[in-house]
Amino acid sequence: MMFVSFIVLIGRVLIACAGGEESDADIEASTQAQEEIVYATAQDINDMNPHLYTGSMPAQGMIYESLVENTEEGIKPLLAESWEISDDGTVYTFHLREDVTFHDGEPFNAEAVKKNIEAVQANAETHAWIKLSTQIEDCRVVDEYTVELTLSEAYYPTLVELSMTRPYVFISPNDFIDGETKEGVSGFHGTGPYMLTDHKVDEYATFTAHDAYWGGEPAIETITSKVLPAGETTFLALQKGEVNFVFTDDRGVDTLDVEAIDQLVASGAYQLIRSDAMNTKMIVANSSQDESPVSERAVREAIWHAIDRETIAEEILDGSETVADTLFSSNIMYADVDLDVRSFDLEKATDILDEAGWLLEDGSNVRMKDGNTLTMTLYYDSHSSSQKTQAEFIQATLIEAGVQLEIVGEESTSIANRRSTGEYELLFNQTWGLAYDPQSTIAAFTSEASYLHTTSGIAEADTLYQKIEEVMVTTDEDMRQNLYGDILTIVHDEAVFIPISNGSLTVVAPAELEGVSFKQTQFELPFEHMSFK
Amino acid sequence: MGRYIVKRVVIAIPMLLIISFLTFLFINLAPLDPAEVVLKAQGVPTITDELMAQTKEELGMDRLFIVQYFNWLIASLQLDFGSSYVTGKPVWSLLGPAFLNTFKLTIVSSFFIIILSILLGVICALQEGRVMDKSIRGVSFFLTAIPSYWLASMMIWFVSVKLDLLPTNGMTSYQSYILPVTVIVISYAGIYFRNVRTSMISNLNEDYVLYGRACGLPEKTITIHILRNSLQVAMSIFGMAVPIILGSTVVIENVFAWPGLGSLTVRAILSRDFPIIQAYVLILAVAFIAFNTLSDIITAAMNPKIRNDL
Numbered sequence: 001m002m003f004v005s006f007i008v009l010i011g012r013v014l015i016a017c018a019g020g021e022e023s024d025a026d027i028e029a030s031t032q033a034q035e036e037i038v039y040a041t042a043q044d045i046n047d048m049n050p051h052l053y054t055g056s057m058p059a060q061g062m063i064y065e066s067l068v069e070n071t072e073e074g075i076k077p078l079l080a081e082s083w084e085i086s087d088d089g090t091v092y093t094f095h096l097r098e099d100v101t102f103h104d105g106e107p108f109n110a111e112a113v114k115k116n117i118e119a120v121q122a123n124a125e126t127h128a129w130i131k132l133s134t135q136i137e138d139c140r141v142v143d144e145y146t147v148e149l150t151l152s153e154a155y156y157p158t159l160v161e162l163s164m165t166r167p168y169v170f171i172s173p174n175d176f177i178d179g180e181t182k183e184g185v186s187g188f189h190g191t192g193p194y195m196l197t198d199h200k201v202d203e204y205a206t207f208t209a210h211d212a213y214w215g216g217e218p219a220i221e222t223i224t225s226k227v228l229p230a231g232e233t234t235f236l237a238l239q240k241g242e243v244n245f246v247f248t249d250d251r252g253v254d255t256l257d258v259e260a261i262d263q264l265v266a267s268g269a270y271q272l273i274r275s276d277a278m279n280t281k282m283i284v285a286n287s288s289q290d291e292s293p294v295s296e297r298a299v300r301e302a303i304w305h306a307i308d309r310e311t312i313a314e315e316i317l318d319g320s321e322t323v324a325d326t327l328f329s330s331n332i333m334y335a336d337v338d339l340d341v342r343s344f345d346l347e348k349a350t351d352i353l354d355e356a357g358w359l360l361e362d363g364s365n366v367r368m369k370d371g372n373t374l375t376m377t378l379y380y381d382s383h384s385s386s387q388k389t390q391a392e393f394i395q396a397t398l399i400e401a402g403v404q405l406e407i408v409g410e411e412s413t414s415i416a417n418r419r420s421t422g423e424y425e426l427l428f429n430q431t432w433g434l435a436y437d438p439q440s441t442i443a444a445f446t447s448e449a450s451y452l453h454t455t456s457g458i459a460e461a462d463t464l465y466q467k468i469e470e471v472m473v474t475t476d477e478d479m480r481q482n483l484y485g486d487i488l489t490i491v492h493d494e495a496v497f498i499p500i501s502n503g504s505l506t507v508v509a510p511a512e513l514e515g516v517s518f519k520q521t522q523f524e525l526p527f528e529h530m531s532f533k
Numbered sequence: 534m535g536r537y538i539v540k541r542v543v544i545a546i547p548m549l550l551i552i553s554f555l556t557f558l559f560i561n562l563a564p565l566d567p568a569e570v571v572l573k574a575q576g577v578p579t580i581t582d583e584l585m586a587q588t589k590e591e592l593g594m595d596r597l598f599i600v601q602y603f604n605w606l607i608a609s610l611q612l613d614f615g616s617s618y619v620t621g622k623p624v625w626s627l628l629g630p631a632f633l634n635t636f637k638l639t640i641v642s643s644f645f646i647i648i649l650s651i652l653l654g655v656i657c658a659l660q661e662g663r664v665m666d667k668s669i670r671g672v673s674f675f676l677t678a679i680p681s682y683w684l685a686s687m688m689i690w691f692v693s694v695k696l697d698l699l700p701t702n703g704m705t706s707y708q709s710y711i712l713p714v715t716v717i718v719i720s721y722a723g724i725y726f727r728n729v730r731t732s733m734i735s736n737l738n739e740d741y742v743l744y745g746r747a748c749g750l751p752e753k754t755i756t757i758h759i760l761r762n763s764l765q766v767a768m769s770i771f772g773m774a775v776p777i778i779l780g781s782t783v784v785i786e787n788v789f790a791w792p793g794l795g796s797l798t799v800r801a802i803l804s805r806d807f808p809i810i811q812a813y814v815l816i817l818a819v820a821f822i823a824f825n826t827l828s829d830i831i832t833a834a835m836n837p838k839i840r841n842d843l
Contacts, residue, residue: 053577054574227792
């Protein structure tokens with residue numbers, strides 16, 4: 001696969017050489033009025049069953065809807081007009097909109113909600129990652145447009161998890177097979193602004209505006225998703241105007257490199273829109289590795305100070321990401337906490353190490369303490385070209401501070417395996433991302449499969465876990481804010497998550513397209529708000 | 534002759550078995566738990582041990598390796614390659630249409646490669662050593678040396694984007710064939726025309742040509758005889774061209790987003806969709822062995838010496 005990417009890369013370089021300066025006339029994103037969006041994607045939309053995980057999330061986001069929506073201002077109504085939460089936080093009563101129909105004409109009501117939620121719960125093992133699925137005890141129809149959800153205990157992220165792209169979204173009960181969805185569905189009729197009207201596997205899929213959409217018919221009649229290999233092919237198709245839209249896919253991969261995007265924007269036919277920060281790329285330090293220097297807070301702090309984030313963001317990541325100084329960027333709910341910025345400062349790093357007793361002996365460039373050398377291993381994903389470059393760059397800077405870093409590239413599955421067994425000192429990772437943060441990443445602090453080894457070696461580990469437990473069940477907003485503030489302060493001070501950069505979503509759209517915005521998730525785009533001038 | 538054919542076919546069977554076993558083995562040697570691969574391919578966010586056990590049982594991965602292999606082999610012989618890890622659809626339902634698309638591209642390209650090779654080969658042989666011969670050989674040498682992906686990108690950029698003549702990708706109409714076929718023909722015709730040229734030249738020096746000329750046969754008749762004899766030699770080489778092109782469309786299909794085996798397999802490799810990868814390797818191996826056997830049989834039919842050697 002590297003081979004193909006390499007080929008595409010070489011192809012671009014050669015074309016750039018051969019084509020030289022391309023005039024704007026080359027790029028014909030059709031000057032005639034555009035009516036539709038045709039977006040390029042490297043993957044087919046796959047099985048669009050909303051209760052499984054194989055489908056393309058941006059496509060599912062057009063077709064299916066959830067009860068509530070996660071926005072920058074917090075949770076807002078969607079298919080549910082309003083809701084009440086019982087005092088003990090275990091019963092949620094939703095009052096549904098009464099003007100909603102599925103794409104097949106079937107009315108959306110409490111019965112449909114109950115059937116869908118039960119279909120999801122019938123496949124509990126697959127949905128174990130989403131904590132809500134382990135908390136739902138019962139879903140009861142109160143009347144035609146009122147439904148009651150009972151949980152085993154209070155769980156504050158309930159509404160956030162109900163708002164996610166999947167699994168708690170609604171498909172017409174007519175599409176169920178034997179009253180279930182886990183073995184497949186017979187159609188893909190949701191309640192969303194677009195209907196899936198045509199799909200040719202591995203070639204294209206067509207979405208048509210749903211004229212009876214409760215939120216009003218979308219301005220753009222057709223959206224087509226076209227399967228194209230990333231890179232050169234997509235770039236040429238955009239130049240010709242056969243495709244007029246690309247965006248960061250749901251696995252965080254960009255179809256075009258920065259240079260290609262610049263060329264398209266410079267032609268005047270396209271515009272580039274970037275979202276706010278969506279996730280944080282970081283280095284995770286294993287505080288529980290007692291025999292390793294990484295278990296010392298001073299060493300972790302020194303590493304933090306010895307990373308030149310500006311250069312990484314600007315040079316290695318071509319400006320496609322921004323510098324991250326904290327585990328979560330401040331636009332994440334509850335994460336706008338006042339924390340000290342540990343800027344790039346080699347002198348500071350060496351002072352911290354000197355103070356901690358890691359000293360440079362004459363003639364050696366690696367620090368020593370009690371006969372141990374300051375050597376650690378950093379694991380990176382061997383399939384990520386940028387991680388490798390970052391690892392080499394960080395290695396080169398750290399040695400200046402007398403810290404020796406060994407760098408090892410491995411398969412992503414093996415990295416995940418190290419994370420859960422604790423067989424690592426430092427490794428690259430990233431947060432779950434907008435809508436999942438902070439709760440999913442923070443819940444992972446206590447999970448063996450995720451960050452338990454990262455956090456369990458710090459002095460205040462018990463306090464930290466106590467607070468995490470409390471924050472998930474408290475129903476008091478101020479208390480939750482305070483608890484999150486404490487949790488984030490503890491891990492920040494202990495420097496176990498060393499932030500590097502914030503990733504965001506990139507959209508390249510026709511210059512005359514208006515209304516391009518982002519949702520509180522990196523997996524969907526609100527196509528229904530877009531229109532051509 | 535009948536006995537020779539039977540022998541050749543019988544030899545092909547163990548070869549296929551070995552290839553299929555090795556494919557299965559290599560994929561099972563991957564340092565990953567196949568159940569984990571399946572769940573990852575299905576996009577499950579967090580994989581629990583219970584889920585792993587459940588998946589293993591469902592897919593029969595908890596059985597012995599050799600049992601798994603025989604189950605897979607017996608199913609494969611009935612064209613049942615299992616289900617895609619990613620989509621859950623039967624592999625044949627994905628491979629079938631993709632194979633057909635790749636086959637169309639291969640057949641159209643092979644047809645033009647054969648026509649062009651014969652044409653250029655004959656011209657060069659008749660003009661041997663003159664300017665025409667040298668320039669055709671020089672240009673073809675240059676063209677076959679160009680990496681096909683680069684040639685493809687350049688042609689899309691020039692013909693589709695700059696001149697706005699043809700679609701840049703996909704398989705929508707007969708127009709979609711023009712660019713990918715051109716690239717494949719340019720890459721391969723330059724190789725195969727040399728075979729035609731070489732055998733034409735060697736035939737030109739045969740005694741029967743001299744005899745024919747001495748008898749005063751018209752030059753046209755002699756050329757047709759030479760051509761017929763030369764093509765018999767080239768025939769077996771053309772036979773092998775089909776599977777070679779079939780296997781080498783991967784790069785071309787990716788550049789042109791041609792919905793064929795090549796692009797399907799690249800996507801399968803990216804998402805570790807093992808059943809598709811296994812089926813692809815098997816199909817390609819069958820194609821190679823089948824065409825190889827076929828071209829041997831054709832050669833033997835033309836040359837009794839070979840069939841008596843086996």
